[in-house]
Amino acid sequence: MVDIPISQLAVIIQEDRSFAVDTVPVIKPGPGEILVKVHAIAQNPSEWRAVTYPSVKSGTGTGCDLSGEVIAIGDGKHDTDVAVGDRIAAFVQGSFTPRYTAFREYAVIPSTPLLKIPQNISYEEAASIPLTACTAVLGLARLFNFPDIAPLGRSILVWGGSSSLGQYAIQLARLANLYVIATASPKNFDLVKSFGADAVIDYRSPDIVSKIIQASPRGEGVDYVFDSISENDTIGVASKTFRKDGPRKAVVVLPISSEAMDNNVEYHFVFIAALLGADAWLGGIYFPNNYQDYELGKAFYGLISEWLKEGKFKPNPIRVRPGGLRGVPEGIQFMLDGKVSGTKLVYRVSETN
Template structure:
């Protein structure tokens, strides 16, 4: 297969602030512990348009995180069972490096940071949609540096309440499923039109985020016993609600906006933010924020990805709702604008490449 790999490919390249274009771009060269994947499907995330708009990206880099495709080449040190011909999905570090983004005809990846999609389970579109949001939820809920909850297939001995603010975000949809698998009780906020979907994924209580006295309603529904919270939105108001919703005895909150400060008024509550990008095993920068290498994050994610195929076979992890967008790579810009305008709710935008 290696002889069939071209020298160049079509890729969505970050040109300058707020501008990307589809260009001919070099096919990535892989290291001995990496694989090269022929991309079949990609999915959009908010981080994609934010890197463009807020000048977090680097000119000449390939955009995009979520991909699903077929392995066409494997480095000589790849010994973890990933083979040429496998259907795999993963998360690339988009809009920072010229050879790492996902919105391209080929993408390279660390062989430990993909999962092999079992046959007759997820399609390529579904696998791409269950990438960054699932990984983010896994890191937020289970990584010992964050909430440190009990990981599936194990279950918590005694059910405890957790709040997932923004249940109809893609991360919220994933986190609700995972919390249910681990035996936690979840209260979540979302528009009323999405409540049935969230309940079908495992939410115990759903509350419209527009409700007056939202904090009081969360406390009433949970007996004022919320111990854990995940804020998938990451603005000042959602942070305020999650902090106030924690039980009087205290608890732990993870926010998904790494640009927020960790400062809060309640001493018995811990709040900190996280970035999925720490799973790559090298230091990263997000704007002016410098994050050192965190080797244990990569180890934790790689271990979970080994368990993921069986969870998918068992139907424990379900595919997310998707919005298939026609036009391939050339139409990515349109989808990013649609997302930037706040039109995405309870679904993932995906493309066939």
């Protein structure tokens, strides 16, 4: 049996909305929960964005992505077959739910959904997967019946192809037999193509709309848009690339203004908490509990595990930053300064001292 300490280190939101490492109690798992000894964590924009929401309080932990070893299982029914000693990765709605945060030494999390990490994938690589890969699958499920194969001959524009989310959206779109066009900066063209993009366009190009349309099958435009950035009118520009008689469906990952919307396009705002089987709020928008989304999350983690084993799906390129948990505040500023491109920032929790 693993000895479980009383206290631990965790990254906590401070009164001034900054981040610092504090000592906090280790939470015992309750019904439907597990306790994970965290080996690695991955950083996302969600950490720094969270502190801009008034509903997020100081004294709350933060962090969404983690990987580690299951060391205790709570009572009650578990929808996932899980055992002590399992190597798992998962995401939680960090910063918004004080009980479930990833940036700590011992994380209590719901036992569903869980990614069982295959032996060919490291804890550091696995930590890069849950949040953005599941956002990608939820978005694709809004566009067509993913994980089923897409209708024959369909194409998709992935805006922000070198982002963590974009890399996973490209891979999953290719697995669904979509023709994929992505945007990126030229320095990341080869990276984006390595994940399966059929064509990559410089997002700064002044004639980007016409270039995307020309790169599409038959030069008519795309059927779907997955906007992994959803800022600075990216969706407004992307909406001009649709094929006139296509499905014309778009996914965004941040709220967008009505001025950015085209009345002839079907927009879907996806929020990953939908896969956790509970009601959720983000920016004043209500996301009701949806059983189909919950089941999608469970099924998809099983698919990812197999695809990782077979080499059909690969993690983001990772950049391990020093200092473990104590390195997170500096890493968040590093991301805010625009110094992250094409890689996922990961921390080994064991490096914390």
